[in-house]
Amino acid sequence: MADIGRLDPSQVRVRRIYAEPDGGFRVLVDRLWPRGVSKARAELDEWLKDAAPSNELRQWFGHRLERWEGFTERYIQELEGNRAVADFAAQCVGRPDTVLLFAARNEEENEAVVLRDYLLGLNLT
Template sequence: MGTVSVRRVYEPSPAGTYRILVDRVWPRGVSKEKAGADLWLKEVGPSAELRKWFGHDPERFDEFASRYRAELDGSGALAELKAAVSEHEKVDLVYSARDEEHNQAVVLRDVLTGRGGRAR
């Protein structure tokens, strides 16, 4: 596996970087062209229930990450993400949340790079 980074969908990626949108819902106000996503894996995003519970509250992030990893365990969507990442040297997991430290892309990066515990 190459390099896996996280980046807001509103920011461009370096040349040669494969962009995977990991939001379940398409980012508001962003055209497909502007997003520059090579792949949209909406099923790898957290469930609507988990997103609503989290509400982007940084104090809930550790519990969110734990619950999200539980959702990902054995998930076909995670397997699809791993396969896509394995085919590219540089990958950006792109997301639309404002908080750059507390979001699902951070959890996914950690799972993919072995820093996230569970989720196989």
């Protein structure tokens, strides 16, 4: 891969899918479609199911805060072997504003936050 460096933090945002769209390249990073959101209202550009936590990991975590650290570690292990994530990271470099969308109520501890931090830490060379 050509030397394209790192993503800038201003290039990748996280946002709840239930919030009003505010521009950017909108990517859903949940494995399941969010309840109560129509495809028209979501205004998605992409649904990156392949980068979402596995069903097993998602069910184990169950959004229990006491499992957050373990979830983060396990999800990063899944991301490291995932070709879809590497391809997506390379695509993000050319976009000024990518919005990772999630459905969880907790806006601080969710898969989009882990994925954003993982993408920002990649050296895409």
